Amino acid sequence: DKDAAKDSDEKAAEEATTEKVIAEDRSEPTLVNSMEKDVLGEIANISMGSAATTLSALVGKKVDITTPKVSVSTIEEIKEKYSDAYFILKVNYKKGLEGANIMILHTYDVGIIVDLMMGGDGTNPPAELNDIHLSAVSEAMSQMMGTSSTSVSQLVNKRIEIFSPIFKVSTFDDDELFEQDDEKVVFIRFQLEIADLVDSEMIQILPIPFAKAIVNEIMNINMSNLTEMSPAANTEATPAAASAPSKKGKSAPPAPEVQPVPAPAAAAAIPTDPVVAKATPGSTGPGKNIEIAPVQFPDLSASGNTKNDLPNIDLIMDIALQLSVELGRTNKKIKDILELTNGSIIELDKLAGEPVDILINGKLLAHGEVVVIDENFGVRVTGIISPEERVKSLR
Structure with missing residues (x-):
């Protein structure tokens, strides 16, 4: 009886372990693999490059947002590492993509950006950000997110629209930003440089489903491009094979010579009668001619700007x-x-x-x-x- 009970316990333990492994295998697809991280890093590099150009125009200084580092983390781990208050901007997507992403900046860096936007030299940032400061930097971030969304729109080949961004100065303990501490997210860190004033980091947080949706859009476009290219390659290969002479048959006759048509001196001198080129027998059949219509270009001069000239x-x-x-x-x-x-x-x-x-x-x-x-x-x-x-x- 003891042996039977021991065997029963071991069997139950094995079944529990098997169920745990199966559960882990089922949850594994929700994570981001290395290939998806590379794609997300490239998307972030392109989109933030456009955002840096926009910010540079607003502050009048050279701005670089580079070196995206992509990782997967939990909200709890992020809270432990980043405990201070930050400028947090949340962007919800209206069309093209479903989900949201969060941009995070250090409040000191935001103060320098505000000082530059207000006409200062960036060396005297405000000690505290008031409503006017927050409105100014929010407008800057909104324009940055707009150009960033445009870049992503071009990558995924679809129109993307965003709602007005939500911004606040808060910590990561804000319940409105994240649903639960054990939620896993894509954590992207950028190197932010503004002339010789700022050398810091900017953070982007993406929910896992949203990040995977962007990657899938990119991968689907690449697969469709490959599918469209395959028939073209086969079509190009067919005439090449047909034009190759058979070893047993006679060599193919030389290509027919077409007399060159002299180029007209000006657009007004283009002949109205079609030019006819004789074709040799065997190409289009005996006794048939090929009519080549002359090329005519519209006159863009002011004299041709009449209603009768516009069909x-x-x-x-x-x-x-x-x-x-x-x-x-x-x-x-x-x-x-x-x-x-x-x-x-x-x-x-x-x-x-x-x-x-x-x-x-x-x-x-x-x-x-x-x-x-x-x-x-x-x-x-x-x-x-x-x-x-x-x-x-x-x-």
């Missing part, structure tokens, strides 16, 4: 376009914007009496001068931009 223009005649008149522009620092009050004067880059710009859907169309018509402002067109200049402005 099917009537199809879009009822489309509404936004017309606006721009008096001038100027650039102001955030410090100057915050100091604006009633009665403040903003100087534009246009002189008095200088023609104003007439824009159609934001594109320059013409120049004009401001007039008053029955107590309303109007604009008299003094010059229209030529089609050539309009095309150049789009490049």
Whole structure:
């Protein structure tokens, strides 16, 4: 009986161990493997490169966000290592991706960024961040996340939209940021450098499902590209095999010679009659000719800008376009914007009496001068931009 009881206990222990191993195997796919870490690191490197460019334009200093280090950790482990208060920004995705990611900066680094944005030299950061400081750095981070999302959108080949970011100065003990301490997340550390003022780190935290979803998007695109390339390779290989001469048969006849067509001197001198090239028997059949239509290009000069020169223009005649008149522009620092009050004067880059710009859907169309018509402002067109200049402005 003792032996039977011992055997029963050993069998129960083996079954429990087996169930534990099976449970661990089932939970293993929720973790991030080394290949996925490499993909996430590359995505982070590209997206934060765009974000660094945006921040550099806002602070007027060289900004580098490099060397992403990807790891998997729990919230509890992060809390033990990072116990101070940080500037935390949470971004929720509206379209394209489901989930959220969290960006974290040291409050001292945020103070330097705020000082630079307010017109300072970065050597006198505020001791405490007030609402104005937080609003300024939140706007900077929002623009950074916008450009970062654009980079990710190009990588996954789909439109991505984000909600307005949520920001606060808090610790990792904030219950609103994380659901439970044992939750495993992707932990990415970046090296943040702003000129000779900041040499610190910036942290990004991604939930495991969100991180794996981004990796899957990238992998699916790569697989689809390989699938599309395979038929093309087979198609290219077929003519090559067909053109190879048989060892037993006769050699293939030489390719037919086509007389070269002299290039026209100008667009107006292009012949209207089609050029006919004789084909040798065996290529397209006896007695058949190949008609080659001449190439014609539209005239972009101002003289060709008539309604008759634009085919099917009537199809879009009822489309509404936004017309606006721009008096001038100027650039102001955030410090100057915050100091604006009633009665403040903003100087534009246009002189008095200088023609104003007439824009159609934001594109320059013409120049004009401001007039008053029955107590309303109007604009008299003094010059229209030529089609050539309009095309150049789009490049």
